[in-house]
Amino acid sequence: MKRVLLIIGGGIAAYKAPDLVRQLRAQGLAVRCLLTKAAEQFVSPLSLASVSGDKVYENLFDLTDEAEMGHIQLSRDAELILVAPATADLMAKAAQGIANDLASTTLLATDKPVMLAPAMNVRMWKHAATQRNLAQLKTDGLHFVGPEEGDMACGEFGLGRMSEPSEIAARAAALLGGADAPLLRGAQAPLLKGKKVLITAGPTHEPIDPVRYIANRSSGKQGYAIAGALAAMGAEVHLVSGPTALADVAGVKMHRLETADEMYAACHALLPVDIGVMTAAVADWRPDVCADQKLKKTETGLPDLALRENRDILASLGASDKKPELLIGFAAETHNVEAFARDKLARKNCDWIIANNVALDSGIEGGVMGGDENAATLVSQNNVEAFGQMSKTETAQKLAEHIAGYFNSRKTS
Numbered sequence: 001m002k003r004v005l006l007i008i009g010g011g012i013a014a015y016k017a018p019d020l021v022r023q024l025r026a027q028g029l030a031v032r033c034l035l036t037k038a039a040e041q042f043v044s045p046l047s048l049a050s051v052s053g054d055k056v057y058e059n060l061f062d063l064t065d066e067a068e069m070g071h072i073q074l075s076r077d078a079e080l081i082l083v084a085p086a087t088a089d090l091m092a093k094a095a096q097g098i099a100n101d102l103a104s105t106t107l108l109a110t111d112k113p114v115m116l117a118p119a120m121n122v123r124m125w126k127h128a129a130t131q132r133n134l135a136q137l138k139t140d141g142l143h144f145v146g147p148e149e150g151d152m153a154c155g156e157f158g159l160g161r162m163s164e165p166s167e168i169a170a171r172a173a174a175l176l177g178g179a180d181a182p183l184l185r186g187a188q189a190p191l192l193k194g195k196k197v198l199i200t201a202g203p204t205h206e207p208i209d210p211v212r213y214i215a216n217r218s219s220g221k222q223g224y225a226i227a228g229a230l231a232a233m234g235a236e237v238h239l240v241s242g243p244t245a246l247a248d249v250a251g252v253k254m255h256r257l258e259t260a261d262e263m264y265a266a267c268h269a270l271l272p273v274d275i276g277v278m279t280a281a282v283a284d285w286r287p288d289v290c291a292d293q294k295l296k297k298t299e300t301g302l303p304d305l306a307l308r309e310n311r312d313i314l315a316s317l318g319a320s321d322k323k324p325e326l327l328i329g330f331a332a333e334t335h336n337v338e339a340f341a342r343d344k345l346a347r348k349n350c351d352w353i354i355a356n357n358v359a360l361d362s363g364i365e366g367g368v369m370g371g372d373e374n375a376a377t378l379v380s381q382n383n384v385e386a387f388g389q390m391s392k393t394e395t396a397q398k399l400a401e402h403i404a405g406y407f408n409s410r411k412t413s
């Protein structure tokens with residue numbers, strides 16, 4: 001059984017720690033708790049001992065603890081160190097290498113992967129010092145889950161709420177991966193080794209004549225980022241891409257093409273796959289006829305641009321007897337985002353829909369299409385989870401961890 005050392009910092013969200021312990025154990029993980037002095041004000045060691053079924057550690061200079069389980073041993077004895085809630089104070093100490101209590105000494109003494117779930121007031125989170133510490137910790141290879149936006153215990157609203165215990169537990173389990181996948185700090189474990197992935201990305205170009213075409217604003221950035229994140233987890237990734245300005249993704253098999261028809265054929269030729277992630281903005285229609293020669297502007301008026309419908313790639317994969325085990329569609333909508341996503345989930349027989357609000361007034365600089373940020377929502381049969389506004393690379397990483405978590409929970413169940 002994989003072991004997690006849960007360091008609980010002194011924030012209000014510490015009251016969720018017993019629930020988090022339960023959720024981690026439900027993921028098949030053994031949990032040992034370490035409380036900071038401040039955390040003891042918010043949650044009782046006794047309740048944590050009962051839910052974890054283990055001794056709770058609090059004091060650096062407890063002689064019995066040092067004899068039985070010293071701070072170095074404590075940091076080595078777990079496959080993952082999870083800090084939740086991660087206070088601004090703990091983040092600052094970890095970023096600076098300060099070791100003046102059991103929690104911070106343990107964090108400095110470990111060579112195991114560390115995941116933090118920050119929780120604090122929005123102003124503390126947005127403070128330049130915290131953001132500096134966050135950047136440093138990311139550079140040092142520590143993993144993060146959250147924080148989320150929402151109502152806070154202090155009565156304010158904003159970014160700084162700790163992610164839900166179920167989300168933290170799922171991300172921790174995903175990071176730990178299978179029994180044959182030991183994690184190296186700062187590196188991605190081969191959580192998806194042996195899985196074949198089909199990803200589509202970018203727009204398609206539907207020719208009108210040899211020089212003109214119908215297209216859309218998709219840049220392909222989100223699909224390329226997902227391809228990179230899944231390849232880093234050891235999957236065999238095939239990226240079927242419409243025309244984009246992006247470079248090939250390292251470690252990914254690229255299939256570059258132009259039209260929706262070509263994309264349909266390329267996707268079906270790659271089956272069977274374990275995972276399908278269909279991010280491409282495939283043109284719904286194409287000109288009924290593509291002229292052999294460039295259409296000329298004439299006195300007689302406008303050219304006759306009759307359209308015909310393209311085949312629906314996502315729906316065809318959902319209906320295929322070779323349907324990927326996990327089929328994920330993307331929904332780019334300008335309004336009623338979640339309702340349309342639910343409808344698409346059912347109509348196209350996919351397992352998850354990642355819904356994006358691509359309205360030009362979505363608040364995202366440069367818009368979702370073409371820009372570097374996204375605010376995606378994962379919609380499945382029983383769940384809706386807003387990822388929050390973040391870079392496309394972070395969105396890709398988050399989705400990749402959900403995918404790894406899905407396959408990991410199937411392996412352990």
Ligand SMILES: Cc1cc2nc3c(=O)[nH]c(=O)nc-3n(C[C@H](O)[C@H](O)[C@H](O)COP(=O)(O)O)c2cc1C
Nearest residue numbers: 009010011012036038039087088089090119120121
């Ligand atoms: C009622 C109360 C609530 C607090 N909530 C938080 C919090 O949510 N996040 C945080 O970073 N600090 C919070 N603090 C401040 C920390 O408790 C304080 O910085 C403490 O030194 C953290 O110690 P630790 O990091 O060793 O747990 C809170 C303090 C009080 C009195």
